[in-house]
Amino acid sequence: MKDGAAAGAALAQAELLLDAIQPGAHDPQHLAYFTPERLAADAIEIHRDLGQPQAALSWNRLAEPMPAGRFTRAVGIRHAVLASSHIQAGDLDRALTTADRALGILSTVQSSRQRNARRVARMLLAVQPDTPAEEIPHDAVSLRDIQDRLGASQTIAGELRHEAVGLLRNGYTPTPAETSLDPVTAQD
Structure with missing residues (x-):
């Protein structure tokens, strides 16, 4: 301007x-x-x-x-x-x-989108716990599972899964607080 x-x-x-x-x-x-x-x-x-x-x-x-x-x-x-x-x-x-x-x-600002992307990243880690995070395929968790877990549309679920894979490839590791407040297992 x-x-x-x-x-x-x-x-x-x-x-x-x-x-x-x-x-x-x-x-x-x-x-x-x-x-x-x-x-x-x-x-x-x-x-x-x-x-x-x-x-x-x-x-x-x-x-x-x-x-x-x-x-x-x-x-x-x-x-x-x-x-x-x-x-x-x-x-x-x-x-x-x-x-x-x-x-x-x-640094204190967190969006629900950020939290959901990290939650999907934890879902990906949970279904393949022995696979290095950066090698987990994006489709290890289905869009339907993400939709059901988060109440998201298919489009948003796909975007969150894409963001979650990016987080994992960039070294995201869940904190103890994240895993204790939002326990995610492969069976959920």
Whole structure:
């Protein structure tokens, strides 16, 4: 994005619309996710992309109150974007500190897709426990078994199996916590 005027106009319009949101009154409750802090986080990225690090840093003051516990992914991404804004501003020390904070926050983020791909990887390991992980064929567990176990469509089951094989080929080893919380055996 290189059109600063259009970006500024879009941000101004977004602020007006944000002020008009009334979750529970006439707007859906899920709009409560859109807060001034959330908009400020988006503005940081916009100004970083426009090559305006000082404006990005200014918007960060408005985004700071966003709680990492509620908006973990957004706060982590904001810190990553902010780190690149510090680089643009020539402040490498702050960039490194901010990037380290982003890594700390984002390392706690897990998606259900990730968990399911690891679960399928454990299913593959369970059906061929004596085969080196990187040599287990992708069809060692049928799509039907994956569908039944995870309640997934055939397409999603195929994608998860593909991701699971990739995990195994890249050295994925289940942690004790994963195996104790989700015991998977060949007989399941």
